[in-house]
Amino acid sequence: MITCPVCCSEYVFVSSLCPSCVKVKHYMSCYSRERVISILDNVLSRTEDKQDNKIKLEIKEEIENKQYNLRNKQIKRGTETN
Numbered sequence: 001m002i003t004c005p006v007c008c009s010e011y012v013f014v015s016s017l018c019p020s021c022v023k024v025k026h027y028m029s030c031y032s033r034e035r036v037i038s039i040l041d042n043v044l045s046r047t048e049d050k051q052d053n054k055i056k057l058e059i060k061e062e063i064e065n066k067q068y069n070l071r072n073k074q075i076k077r078g079t080e081t082n
């Protein structure tokens, strides 16, 4: 039994990372390691009340782009459901 090499707070048996760190790894594969670190740096260096505002600003454009792309795909397939 060893501890997770990333968070050092959970024990791992079979996998090399704990479930929480696997989730972080998944985000890095989706958004790139640099993007995840940038968001963490920009958000976590603020007070909690300002973190919410920064989270909204940081991910707002990405969410809007994903919604735009999804809508375009639906329009091309003729499956738009307004």
Ligand SMILES: [Zn+2]
Binding pocket: 004, 005, 006, 007, 008, 009, 010, 017, 018, 019, 020, 021
């Ligand atoms: Zn971990």
